[in-house]
Amino acid sequence: MKRKHYLIWACVLLIVLSVMISSWKISSRKEENLSGEEAVVVGIGSETGGLDPAGNIALTYLTYSVTALDELLTYNESGEIEYRAADSYEVNEDFTEWTFHLRKDGRWSDGSFVTAKDFLNTIQRALDPKSGSGYANYLFPIKNAEEIYMGEQDMETLGVSVEDDYTIHFSLEEPCVYFLKLLRLPVYTPSNSVYATEVGNGWDKNPDTSLSNGPYYLEEYIPEQYFTLKKNPYYWNQEQVKTETIVFRFFSDQQSLQSAYETGEVDIATGLPSSSAELYAGEPDLVLTNSIATRYIYPNLSVEPLDDVRVRKAINLAIDREALCKMVGQEAEPTVNFIAKYMVNSSTGQYYSEETEPLFEENVEEARRLLAEAGYPNGEGFPELVYKYPSLELDTDTAQVIQEQLKQNLNISIQLQPQELQTNYSDRRAGDFDLCRMNWTADFADPYTYLSMLLSNGTYNCSGINDPVYDKLVEASSRELDAQKRTTLIHEAEKWAVGEQFYIIPLFSVKTCNLVNPDIENLHTIPATGALEYRYMERKE
Amino acid sequence: MIQYMIKRIVIGVLSLFVLVGITFFLTRAIPGSPFESSNVSGEVLEMMENEYGLNDPVIVQYGTYLLHVIQGDFGYSYENPSQSVTSIIAEFLPVTIMTGGLALLLAIVTGVSFGIWMVVSKQKIIQRALFSGTILGTGIPNFVLALVLIFVFGVKFHWLPVAGGSEWESYILPVCSLAIYPASVICRMTAHLYKEEMKKEYVVLAKAKGMQWERIVWKHVLRHIWLPLFNYLGSAAAFLLTGSFAIESIFTIPGLGSQFVHAISNRDYTLIMGLTIFMGTVVISIQVLVDLLGAWIDPKIRRSYEGQ
Numbered sequence: 011m012k013r014k015h016y017l018i019w020a021c022v023l024l025i026v027l028s029v030m031i032s033s034w035k036i037s038s039r040k041e042e043n044l045s046g047e048e049a050v051v052v053g054i055g056s057e058t059g060g061l062d063p064a065g066n067i068a069l070t071y072l073t074y075s076v077t078a079l080d081e082l083l084t085y086n087e088s089g090e091i092e093y094r095a096a097d098s099y100e101v102n103e104d105f106t107e108w109t110f111h112l113r114k115d116g117r118w119s120d121g122s123f124v125t126a127k128d129f130l131n132t133i134q135r136a137l138d139p140k141s142g143s144g145y146a147n148y149l150f151p152i153k154n155a156e157e158i159y160m161g162e163q164d165m166e167t168l169g170v171s172v173e174d175d176y177t178i179h180f181s182l183e184e185p186c187v188y189f190l191k192l193l194r195l196p197v198y199t200p201s202n203s204v205y206a207t208e209v210g211n212g213w214d215k216n217p218d219t220s221l222s223n224g225p226y227y228l229e230e231y232i233p234e235q236y237f238t239l240k241k242n243p244y245y246w247n248q249e250q251v252k253t254e255t256i257v258f259r260f261f262s263d264q265q266s267l268q269s270a271y272e273t274g275e276v277d278i279a280t281g282l283p284s285s286s287a288e289l290y291a292g293e294p295d296l297v298l299t300n301s302i303a304t305r306y307i308y309p310n311l312s313v314e315p316l317d318d319v320r321v322r323k324a325i326n327l328a329i330d331r332e333a334l335c336k337m338v339g340q341e342a343e344p345t346v347n348f349i350a351k352y353m354v355n356s357s358t359g360q361y362y363s364e365e366t367e368p369l370f371e372e373n374v375e376e377a378r379r380l381l382a383e384a385g386y387p388n389g390e391g392f393p394e395l396v397y398k399y400p401s402l403e404l405d406t407d408t409a410q411v412i413q414e415q416l417k418q419n420l421n422i423s424i425q426l427q428p429q430e431l432q433t434n435y436s437d438r439r440a441g442d443f444d445l446c447r448m449n450w451t452a453d454f455a456d457p458y459t460y461l462s463m464l465l466s467n468g469t470y471n472c473s474g475i476n477d478p479v480y481d482k483l484v485e486a487s488s489r490e491l492d493a494q495k496r497t498t499l500i501h502e503a504e505k506w507a508v509g510e511q512f513y514i515i516p517l518f519s520v521k522t523c524n525l526v527n528p529d530i531e532n533l534h535t536i537p538a539t540g541a542l543e544y545r546y547m548e549r550k551e
Numbered sequence: 552m553i554q555y556m557i558k559r560i561v562i563g564v565l566s567l568f569v570l571v572g573i574t575f576f577l578t579r580a581i582p583g584s585p586f587e588s589s590n591v592s593g594e595v596l597e598m599m600e601n602e603y604g605l606n607d608p609v610i611v612q613y614g615t616y617l618l619h620v621i622q623g624d625f626g627y628s629y630e631n632p633s634q635s636v637t638s639i640i641a642e643f644l645p646v647t648i649m650t651g652g653l654a655l656l657l658a659i660v661t662g663v664s665f666g667i668w669m670v671v672s673k674q675k676i677i678q679r680a681l682f683s684g685t686i687l688g689t690g691i692p693n694f695v696l697a698l699v700l701i702f703v704f705g706v707k708f709h710w711l712p713v714a715g716g717s718e719w720e721s722y723i724l725p726v727c728s729l730a731i732y733p734a735s736v737i738c739r740m741t742a743h744l745y746k747e748e749m750k751k752e753y754v755v756l757a758k759a760k761g762m763q764w765e766r767i768v769w770k771h772v773l774r775h776i777w778l779p780l781f782n783y784l785g786s787a788a789a790f791l792l793t794g795s796f797a798i799e800s801i802f803t804i805p806g807l808g809s810q811f812v813h814a815i816s817n818r819d820y821t822l823i824m825g826l827t828i829f830m831g832t833v834v835i836s837i838q839v840l841v842d843l844l845g846a847w848i849d850p851k852i853r854r855s856y857e858g859q
Contacts, residue, residue, distance in 0.1 A: 053714075056800075056813065060631055066586070139598040142632060144591035159598065210632030233634075233642060234805030261714065262800040262809060265698070270714040272706045432583030432818055439593060469592035 049238075049255040050530065050549060053276035056262035057234050061214035062206065063196040064135035066142035073258060075199060076536055077544045078239055080224040082110050082129070082193045085455055087537050089356035091190070095124060095200065095223060105185040105491060112176040117244035118202055119227030126178035128200035128223075130170055136197045137165070141209040145197045147469070148453065151189065153181045185489050187496065188456035194538055195454060225251040225545045234260055252532070252548035268525070271295075277527040277549075280542060283403065284339030287523040291340075294528040298521045300352040301540040303451040304345060304460070305408075307397070307515040308473040313444050315392070320384040322512035326370060327377035328419040329412060335518050338407040342518040346370055348464075348508050349457045349500070350450075351519040354537060357493035362457060366501050369509035374419045381420055389421030398437055399447035401428035408517065409447075438472050446472070448514075455538035457500045458488055464507050464514070475513050480506055552846070559842055563835045567828070574827045575616065579609045583818045585629035603629070605820075616824065625828070626821035630814070636825035639810065643794075647806035650722060650798075651791035654729035658787065662734040663776075666741025667768070670749075681738070688735030694797035697728040701801070714803045725802040729795060733787040740783060744776045778849060785841030789834040 058068035063075065080094040097113040116124035136143040137158050150156040153169025169181035182189065192198060205219035213219040215231045222228065225247070226239035236259040241251055259276060261267040264283050271279040279286075290296040309316040309325070316322060331344035345351045347363045355362050378388070386392040397412070399405040406428055413424045424445070429437065438446045450470075452459045461484045463470040466477065480503060487499035507513050524542065526533060529550045534543040586599045600606050604615070619626060625636035634642075669681040704724060705713035712721045748754065749772065757767050794808030807826065814822040846852045 056809075058630070058817075060633060062633075066630065066632060139595075139602040142586060142599055142629070144586065144595065147592040147595045159595070210627065212633035214633060232805075233631075233639075234809070235803070259714070259803070261803050262813075263803065266701070266714055266801050266803055269701050269706050273709060273713055275712060275714055430816070432587055432816065433581070435587050436582035436584070439587075469594060 048253060048549070049257050050253050050278065050544075050547065051257045051259060051276045052278040052280065052544065053259050053261050053267045053270055054280055055260070057260045061220060061228070061231075062135075062209055063199045063201055064132045064141050064143055064206075065209040065214065066144070067196055070260075071196060072539075072541070074228075074237070074239075075196060076541065077256065078222040078224045078226040078228065078242075079199050080116070080124075081199050082112075083190065084194050085191070085356060085537055087534060089354050089359050089537070095129075099190075101189075103491075105187050105189065106182045108180040108182070108189060109173075110178050110180075112178070113246060114176060115246045116223055117246070118221040118223050119242045119244060120221055121244050122202075122204075122221075123175070124200060124223045125175040125203075126172040127175070127203050129178050129198070130172055131203040131206060132197060132199060132201045133170055134165060134168070135201070135206075135209055137168070138209070143197060143209075145195055145453075148192055148195050149197050151182050151184075151186045151192070153183050156183075185491070187488065187491060188454070188458050191454040191456040191538070226256065229255075236260065250546055252546065253544075256544055271525045277530060278533075278542070278544075279525040280522070282523045282525060284341045284523060286525065287340040290525060295525045297524045297526045297533070297542075298340070299524060299535050299540050299542060301451060301520045301522050302350040302353050302455070302538065303449060303520050303540070304348060304350050305342075305447070305449045305517050305520060306348070307412075307517065308438070308443070308446045308448050309513075309515060310441065310444055310446070311474040311513075312441070313395075315384060315386070316395070316444065318384050319511060320380045321386075322515075323370075324377040324380040324384070324420060325416065326512050326515050327373050327380070329415055329515065329517070330372060330419075331517060334408065334411045334415070337411045338404060338518075341521045341523055342404070342408075343521060344517075345519045346372075346508070346516050348504055348514060348516055349460045350452055352540065353452060353455065353457065355497060356455070357497060362500070365497070366505070369505055370512075377420060381422075386422070392420075392422040394423045394425050395444040396425045396427050397445040397447070398427045398429055398434060398443045400431045400434045402431070404520075405447055412517075441472050441474060445515075448472075449520075452538060457504070458484075461487065461500065461503050461507075473513070475507075477507075477511065477513075480511070555846065556843060559839050563839045567831050567835055570831045571617075571620075571824070571828060572613070575613050575824060576609065578818070578820050578823050579612070581818070585818045585820055587818065620824075620828070625825040628814075628819055628822045630817050630819045630822070636821050639822060640807070640825060640829050643805055643807050643810050646804055647794040647799075647808065648792060650725055650729060650804060650806065651788075651794065653722065653726045655733070655784075655788055655791050657726060657730040658733035658737055659784070661730070662737025663741050663773075663780075665734075666738040667745055669738065669742045670745050685735040685739050688731045688738075691731075692797075693728045693732055693795065694801055696731055697724070697798055697801045700724045700728055721802070722804075725798050725804055729791060729798055733791070736783065736787075737780065740780060741776060744779055745772065748772050748775050778845075781848075782841060782845065785837050789837045792837075793830045793833055 054073055055069055057070050059066050059070055061071050061074055082096040083091055083093050086092045095112055095116050096110040099108060099110045101108050112124060112126060118124055133149060135141055136146050137149060137155060139159060146159055154163050154167045155169070157163035158165055158168055171179045173179055200223055202221045205213045205221060217228050217230060220228045222242060225242055225245050227242045228237060229240040230238040236257055239256045241254050245251065261270065267279045268282055268286050270276045287296060287298065309322050311317050335342040335344050343351065345363065346369050349362045351361065351363045353362050355365065358365065381389065397409055399409050409426050413426055416422050416424055437443055438448065450460060450463065462468055464475050464480060465471060465484055466475065466481050483499060483503035483506060487496055487503055490496040490499055508516060522540065531548050531550055533547045535541065536543050584596060584600060584605065586596055604612065628634050628636060628639060665681055669678055672678055701713045701724065704711045711723055712718070713724065714721065754767060754772065757771065794806040796808040796812045799806045799809040811826045814826060
């Protein structure tokens with residue numbers, strides 16, 4: 011009996027020992043860093059993807075890069091060019107040959123100079139499908155880039171040349187008036203050609219090799235917990251950078267993030283649910299930012315009766331977007347546009363959505379009339395359509411409201427089918443739906459990011475749109491060199507697709523709810539995406 | 552006994568293989584791709600899948616995968632291509648073991664002591680309070696409890712941090728939330744076993760001989776209670792040491808449970824498989840161990856197997 015007694019104590023001892031060893035391992039790999047004096051702690055979503063601009067990246071990289079890296083040039087909030095790694099550029103008359111001159115005082119965080127080769131380094135590595143870069147297609151305007159990616163051409167034929175250490179030249183396949191807007195995308199940012207030699211060798215999250223050419227550099231990276239950025243002592247624009255240390259902490263649960271803000275564990279909490287906005291309404295902490303995104307529904311054109319433009323129009327006119335947004339929460343704002351409501355036209359300084367009359371007006375009477383005309387008076391004989399959407403809170407609420415509105419206004423039934431996110435993506439890509447929810451966040455600050463999606467050969471054209479009139483309008487807009495004429499073409503294309511053919515059912519644009527410690531100043535937003543920009547922020551004394 | 556041991560181990564290994572097979576085909580059967588992100592274009596996605604052999608027939612992929620696993624190569628994560636699956640497990644295992652292990656210890660200590668107290672206490676109110684406590688403990692899901700704890704101790708009183716695993720204080724709330732359920736079960740089991748045990752003749756004899764109550768409990772009763780508890784502890788350990796997704800994400804603890812769920816939603820095939828194999832091994836080994844120890848400790852069980 012005694013022996014057995016020992017055995018049980020031995021088991022308990024084993025558990026104690028393993029706990030002790032684990033806690034020792036955990037504490038030894040962590041040097042206390044979260045409570046530095048000047049550090050501003052930002053709570054962000056959970057860790058996704060790596061930090062290599064040429065690799066498989068997602069939100070974590072985007073947060074890191076807007077704070078730590080300098081792209082060639084970017085646009086500020088009023089739509090003007092802000093030079094960063096480059097100090098000037100030239101372009102030929104038909105917008106196919108672009109030359110960028112790098113600033114001579116641009117330096118990496120180890121003190122070495124930033125050269126044109128570092129920009130080429132990212133581009134070349136991203137053009138290998140093994141890289142896992144989801145942004146590679148944004149390199150395709152460059153001569154031969156697509157052929158190289160598909161393995162049909164050699165890397166030597168790529169239309170990017172390095173003329174000297176400070177000059178990089180791009181030759182494009184065809185005129186691209188929005189090329190400058192693409193430059194903020196990861197695949198156009200530099201990666202140090204000494205260390206960043208391979209996708210997936212771990213250089214990107216190792217502070218010794220993960221250099222940056224912007225205001226901050228990576229000091230520490232603890233997977234799934236946090237990463238710390240420190241002010242880059244070699245940065246050319248030092249005076250503007252006021253905060254010494256920024257810590258980004260990962261949170262996979264929004265409620266926990268809000269609690270951590272309330273306990274003071276984070277200074278800035280981003281991407282909170284709309285319930286936080288209600289809780290903090292009227293407080294100085296609440297900062298709502300406009301995402302440059304549109305949430306809409308794809309009606310499948312190969313499914314009867316959605317192939318009938320009258321039916322699509324009827325559904326569009328029967329939805330009360332104002333009521334919908336009131337029901338689903340503070341973060342939604344009604345829109346009848348396809349191009350994101352808050353995308354700025356850099357040639358006029360106005361929002362695209364405000365430059366023209368609304369594309370259509372909601373009208374239940376007219377919707378009923380159209381439905382009757384299409385052969386479904388009072389919804390009789392109308393088949394039950396299936397609406398597929400990701401089972402996220404906002405989309406679920408939206409679906410229920412739309413189901414109710416369509417039943418009330420048109421007497422038609424929609425069957426709701428919530429899906430796991432990836433399942434929804436793949437059904438959408440396969441065109442396996444009647445109605446499917448879609449959300450598009452602008453990748454770059456030009457309407458082409460939206461309009462190109464509905465092109466007959468567009469990779470996001472999931473609903474079988476095949477419209478030569480539209481294709482011609484969009485093609486013309488992407489080649490038009492005169493800014494005013496181009497704006498007109500863009501509006502014409504949007505009007506045709508949304509207000510005439512009703513290829514999509516636009517619903518709302520989304521606001522992001524953030525909580526910011528009122529002591530923090532100079533927090534800007536990035537015009538292209540609407541995300542917060544931390545590089546110039548400062549804590550009040 | 553040795554025959555029984557071999558039999559149990561062989562069955563364990565076989566179940567692991569079945570688990571690997573089923574998981575592999577299931578991960579390939581669910582729609583989606585490790586490279587699918589919201590804005591990736593179709594042709595780029597297809598090229599990447601080709602490059603990584605994801606468009607080969609599933610059976611071919613399975614064969615290749617098994618070959619690699621047998622050589623000890625679990626591959627690299629698709630999501631974080633710079634990290635091998637083994638290094639990810641090694642990175643997140645200590646946190647899971649620590650929270651799970653602490654929760655297990657806490658559950659044993661509180662469960663056994665409250666269980667005995669519940670029976671011994673002469674005050675009805677304590678008995679009732681403890682009993683209702685165990686009902687709540689088994690009835691309330693741990694994530695609800697976690698939110699209540701965060702609200703009370705973090706947000707209201709500011710006593711304890713609510714997020715992250717950077718200092719020891721931040722482990723208090725998650726460990727408590729994890730421990731409540733097993734503690735309640737252990738408490739009720741102990742109370743029941745203790746009551747039964749106290750009725751037995753040897754206890755009556757010991758009491759009649761004038762032995763002190765503490766001595767009877769410590770020297771005789773407790774060791775009898777341990778044996779049946781041991782079986783439950785096996786499954787509790789398997790549950791706690793493989794990580795809890797809900798608790799880990801609520802407290803943002805970087806453990807295996809949350810890795811597993813992220814891997815599934817990102818379709819990170821290699822990581823899903825690696826974690827399945829690892830957790831499967833842990834669970835199956837604990838079960839085999841509990842069975843073998845049980846047989847070794849209890850001659851009755853041993854004899855029943857030997858008699859077969």
